[in-house]
Amino acid sequence: MATLTQLEQLDQLRERMRRLERAAPQRRALETLPVLRDLVQLQAGGVYEVDPGAGGASLTWGLLAGPTAAGEWGAVVGVPDFGAEAAAALGVRLERVICVPEPGEAWLEAVAALVDVASLIVVRPPTGRAGRVSEAVAGKLAARLRTREAALISLGPWPRAEVRLTASAPRWGGAGQGDGHLRARLLSVEARRGTAPARRVDLWFPAADLTLVAQAPREEVAGRAHLGVVAS
Template identity: 40%
Template sequence: MSASSAVRDLQQRITEMQVPQLGDRSVPTRAELASLLPGGALMRGCSYSVHGSLALALALIAGASASGMWCGAVGFPDLGLEAAAALGIALERFVLVPRPGERTLGAVATLSEVLSVVLTRTSAPVRQADADRVTARLRERGAVLICVGDWPHPTSTLRVTDSRWQGLGTGRGILAQHTLTVQTMDRRGPSTRIISFDGGKPSAPRERILEALR
């Protein structure tokens, strides 16, 4: 089966199975993460850059996945599906392209035709022309891109500056809580927030604004 035929087949399957969505620009996003994003949610046709935490990037997808949307990841050969499921990703609606090689951006553009949210990573600077082509596809299809690493002119950049684990007992307890300090930069200006993950999922009570760095 050719690549184009495979995409058409996947698109037909997703169209048949995906929960219909209203014409809102926003994509369902976990309420606990809303303060990290301008508008309080991921927005269709937009790109987001996440630095320092794959868990945070996956958690951003979880709301869309839980709502019935199809999501995918390109370029993560070591992605732990069990950990992704613990963060709220519905694996039955999750497409994984672990080793796209030099065709990462091509795979991202192709998947954005059929998926609601696509996760990828960058190991080298992305040329503006290539980013523009992907962005045009995102806007045309109403998809969202989350990039672990740099992406030209993202809607928002989320940078984890501190990561701490806590558990029962020093050195031998269960690591039950993961706390991240996240610096965000978007049209609202820079700010710093704390997000805590309990049992794999973000928890609202431990989220608080540290300071506005305006």
């Protein structure tokens, strides 16, 4: 009986993988602010984890801005300190956002229900045992997200997140010699997808005019001596 050589087996496996890739449905891209696209492109069915530390909330509102500005619905669950003014300055259309600030123990049920009506759901899981999401639950919710063509951003740990984002090394500008006020913050933002090399960008988040830009405006760079840049 003839047997396949290792090279023939590898060729067959490669062809099978190509067929699977061709058969896999293409996921719908959600609108993402241009300044963030080099970092992460939101896609329907995706789950994204954002470190809630320094700059995490601002980064999340920047991601929420894309879909809502394009006319889609967003939702924010479990964030009682949601900064509506800061989110609006970053481009979030507040009239397109459903807020459930204190869902209590029903937070996961609230997220599952909102998948039916919102394209992007932001959730801050509770701390402790009540906030733990099992692999099984995460898998079921991910399947629901794919079916409904929605995406989820978790402000905190989430199993099976396809991209994990962190912000670090914040710098504030505007303090001068103590006679000014904080006007702009420079963050180094990193995105990790599985074992792939991390992507990093530096963003003024927000810039002096409260918008989001990928690099400091030229006049800010030139004027740092009198603006002052301080570590937070």
